[in-house]
Amino acid sequence: MSPEAMFQIANPIALLGWAALLLAPLAPRLVDTITHLIIPMLMALAYSALMLAHWSGATGGYGSLPEVMALFTDPHVALAGWVHYLAFDLFVGAWATRTARAEGIPHLLVLPHLALIFLFGPAGFLTFYAMVAAFRLRATSSGATI
């Protein structure tokens, strides 16, 4: 299977996970299993297989920026890198959804952060943590429950 074909399969699977996260309150445990475990595991399997098969043949390395850039000129390694993003971003999205539920933060307020995590992973991670911090501070300073 060509890297392009695998890319065309990986993206819809990730999107399915994100769609499930949007609807998480409808079936929290099912969505959690899919987005926290099943899809990231599938991605991890694909990533591991790609790296086992193609990492040793790729030029470049992890030691300098030009080396990393050279690594990504190999289509299989670049695909593995993309699958890495898809897997970990979804995992963080699932974690945020679950954390918000545990903290009593309404799912509606998580949605903008999920969008950010989906598009710009770490940026959404940052804004979500900022929101959690705000909720916690409010709870401790006012004594009010969230």
Next chain:
Amino acid sequence: MTAQSLPQSLPRTVKSRLWADAPAFTGLALFITLTALPLIGAAMIDTRTFLDAPVWQKPLQFHLALATYVLTLAFFARFLPQGMTSRRWRIYAAVVSFCVLAELVWVGSAASYATASHFNVDDPVMGAIYGLMGVFAVILTSASLVMGVAIWRNPATGLAPALHLSVALGLILTFVLTLIAAGTLSSMLGHHIGTPVTNAALPILGWSREVGDLRVGHFFATHALHVLPIVGLIASRAFSADVARGTVLAAALAYVALVLLTMLQAFQGQPFLPWLG
């Protein structure tokens, strides 16, 4: 647990017995099996070959073989004497487990570079690792000797005498015969005796259909711990105690002969059962 109650109670208790009797080996077998999954994925997308075989075939064979070996040890652990769960035994099991994992990492890493793991003596670093892995292989195989002797000396296995003998003999012979077969194999420069032309090989096992293959003897040597207990199980049910005991001893002798003959056959450059495959 008696021999009579063993088969009936297998499905219900076999899983919990494995965890209770040999947590390290049971967990290791499960881990090795699960980590074969990315290798299957790699095998599906990797088109490289080494010595005319797909590069991931050997790591997959090793995962399957070592998972089987470790799971078998975990199964037989129930016949160890009480008190074999001592600290010393647990440390030994951890060392064996480490050796198993090291072999798999080594074989898998070499495969990822489409290079040799065994017989790789051209490169000084890989040559040194090959030597070390030989030591590790002896250590991991020694587990069958240690368990075989302990089970031999355990008067309270609850097994029929012939079955008891066959389990102990199978384990001990696995160590002795594997040491002979694998030791011979490692003293050569490769597993073939002769030069294959078409590279025809048996599926899964990979044995040559054209020339002598020393891996055949290694295979049978290492599977003594499966074959003899099966003979013992059948004999202890079908025959009287004395006949059953004689059957097990005869089977053990025949099995030793089989291993030596397959090695002899390989040294003569003949494939094992050429009509196969």
